[in-house]
Amino acid sequence: MTTEVRVPTLGESVTEATVATWFKKPGDPVAADEMLCELETDKVTVEVPAPAAGTMGEIVAAEGETVGVDALLATITEGEGAAPAPAKSDSKAAAPAAEASDEAVDVMVPTLGESVTEATVSTWFKKVGDTVAQDEMLCELETDKVSVEVPAPAAGVLTEITAAEGATVDAAAKLGVISGSAGAAASAPAAAPATATPAVASGGKDIEDAPAAKKAMAEAGINRDAVTGSGRDGRVMKEDVAKAIAAGANAAPAPAAAAPRAPVSSDDAAREERVKMTRLRQTIARRLKDSQNTAAMLTTFNEVDMTEVMALRNEYKDLFLKKHGVKLGFMSFFTKACVHALKEVPEVNAEIDGTDVVYKNFVHMGIAAGTPTGLVVPVIRDADAMSFAEIEKAIAEKGARARDGKLSMAEMQGGTFTISNGGVYGSLMSSPILNPPQSGILGMHKIQDRPMAINGEVVIRPMMYLALSYDHRIVDGKGAVTFLVRVKEALEDPRRLLMDL
Structure with missing residues (x-):
């Protein structure tokens, strides 16, 4: 059976987008809801999840192409040849279904909402070693607009916290690991590297910036190092280039540097409290x-x-x-x-x-x-x-x-x-x-x-x-x-x- 991957709703008044990056190539196994590609509009960046588990088939819209709402992006082949086990979760690929209660379960960032690509871990309600019930609140994330509570995907023991309080995480990040029993707790450290490897690899490889961003940087004569990327894995998007251009033109990208604080006496400084502004x-x-x-x-x-x-x-x-x-x-x-x-x-x-x-x-x-x-x-x-x-x-x-x-x-x-x-x-x-x-x-x-x-x-x-x-x-x-x-x-x-x- 073949499932079509189509352009999702892009937002009010947005009718087209550019295919920025494909995270999968033909033949790769994919899990349901796993991110396949990233689209770039004039307002937001939209990630396209897999509508079903299977094997990546044909990519119809290549990187750099402009597509309309509901346009066909690719196909996914479902069925026996679709490598169903890896599609479920990287950290659980080797675990048999009969031992689901004993396997390590990753706690992932939930859906944050349209146009929201990252969040800050504000509070952990549990610590490593605590027993948790399924759907019990583990931690709270703070985005630009709302707070998101993260429930436990399964009952067990919280064996690892991978994103501490104050850490900024993207929409597909792992927050922690829950093991279903003592045996699973022992195997959790072995499972962690499997999920940590992609992050290390992405940090060590060259990040493919959005095509529209490359074009904008070339036209403006801006060096890649002068632009801070806000996309997935630090990928530079078109709006990041626009911000860099505006910052250079206005000569005021950092108000703190342009207008430093007035001198504060040591006595007053000792009584001050500095708190980072929340994302909201x-x-x-x-x-x-x-x-x-x-x-x-x-x-x-x-x-x-x-x-x-x-x-x-x-x-x-x-x-x-x-x-x-x-x-x-x-x-x-x-x-x-x-x-x-x-x-x-x-x-x-x-x-x-x-x-x-x-x-x-x-x-x-x-x-x-x-x-x-x-x-x-x-x-x-x-x-x-x-x-x-x-x-x-x-x-x-x-x-x-x-x-x-x-x-x-x-x-x-x-x-x-x-x-x-x-x-x-x-x-x-x-x-x-x-x-x-x-x-x-x-x-x-x-x-x-x-x-x-x-x-x-x-x-x-x-x-x-x-x-x-x-x-x-x-x-x-x-x-x-x-x-x-x-x-x-x-x-x-x-x-x-x-x-x-």
């Missing part, structure tokens, strides 16, 4: 700075009287909870108000792609959430088609997963607009930063009683400042102000939302 914090810092450097960002402000929303919420919150099983909060009102305003001012729900403006005829609402490790923005898809109850349930579920570090990459991608509620922390007014490539973000703030002039009289009202940061390249001042006014009107008279006014 580094990503947050980079994305926010990129947003400022790219977009023509501007913020406009308004304020809203929350009297009617608070009265409506107080009147129906008990009945709402009884019927829908979730509390009625303010976020559903703001989400509905923003959806309403985005229909009238669609450029706030759009994004720039080169010289085009891409208008979204849907609303995937990002809800910024603070977590112990940093800010994340889970996305509620098709929020414009949801009821109040559906929105509240989605916000509660995403918020809980965000706090527990359980969000997947897919849950934080594809947003078209974002709401950030700094009011829960007591913020009275702020200027939120755009979440690229989005063109708008609404900042909510603290509800505070303030004296207001209403019909010629001074009355005390619960007021909230609103802030809309927007990309002035495609959103004009009129559109931004109109958006905030529509949000204000909908919240001050929530009946307008029911009437679609």
